[in-house]
Amino acid sequence: MDIAQHIALIDELCFRPFPAEHGPSDEGTAAPGHFTAVLESSHGLRGRDPVERAVTVEQYEKVRDALYERFAPRWGESAPWNLQTVLLRTEREEIPEPWAALSARARVACLWEAEGTGRWVAVAVADRDETDEVQLLAVVTQEAPP
Numbered sequence: 001m002d003i004a005q006h007i008a009l010i011d012e013l014c015f016r017p018f019p020a021e022h023g024p025s026d027e028g029t030a031a032p033g034h035f036t037a038v039l040e041s042s043h044g045l046r047g048r049d050p051v052e053r054a055v056t057v058e059q060y061e062k063v064r065d066a067l068y069e070r071f072a073p074r075w076g077e078s079a080p081w082n083l084q085t086v087l088l089r090t091e092r093e094e095i096p097e098p099w100a101a102l103s104a105r106a107r108v109a110c111l112w113e114a115e116g117t118g119r120w121v122a123v124a125v126a127d128r129d130e131t132d133e134v135q136l137l138a139v140v141t142q143e144a145p146p
Contacts, residue, residue: 003066006039006138010067013037013140014117034098034141039063039123042134053127053134060125060136067123068110075112075121083107083124086146095146098139104128106137111145118142 009027019030027037040063042056072078086103089095095103102109106124114121119140126135 003063003070006063006067007070009037009039010071010121010123010138010140013138014114014119014121018142028137031097033143034139036098036101037138037140038135039138040136044133053130056134057125057127060127060134063136064110064123064125071110071112071121071123075115078111081109081111081122081145083109089146096143098141099143099146102126102137102139105135109139113144114140120144 013027013035016035018033018035019025020032022031023029025035025037027035029036040060042053083103083106086095086099090100090103102122102124105126105128107128109122109124111120111122113119119142122137122139122141122145124137124139126132126137
């Protein structure tokens with residue numbers, strides 16, 4: 001998938017109706033109030049060479065940053081959102097989904113309120129779990145970030 005396809009999918013998710021129940025979707029997972037789309041995945045990178053993993057993370061970070069460059073003029077510039085803080089908060093308070101799950105998988109996200117849609121968009125590289133594959137994720141939700 002390329003940047004234009006990622007943008008088109010995120011735009012579509014900003015207007016697609018949310019499902020009534022949690023489950024898989026063509027792009028990743030869907031639940032009442034949010035979608036999590038896997039834009040890119042390192043399929044099978046689990047337990048492989050740490051150098052190869054680092055290269056993949058760097059590539060996905062570049063795609064994430066390229067998406068930021070495209071969405072910032074539309075939805076506004078924002079500082080990177082440190083998901084470590086959200087993860088730490090999950091230990092002492094209830095953090096709503098999809099934010100708790102995203103903070104467990106990724107370290108930093110680009111975040112916007114998608115103007116005119118009533119939804120929030122986050123793009124992040126899920127690389128927190130060294131035993132799992134690396135993924136570039138897009139989260140679209142009606143739940144404001146905590």
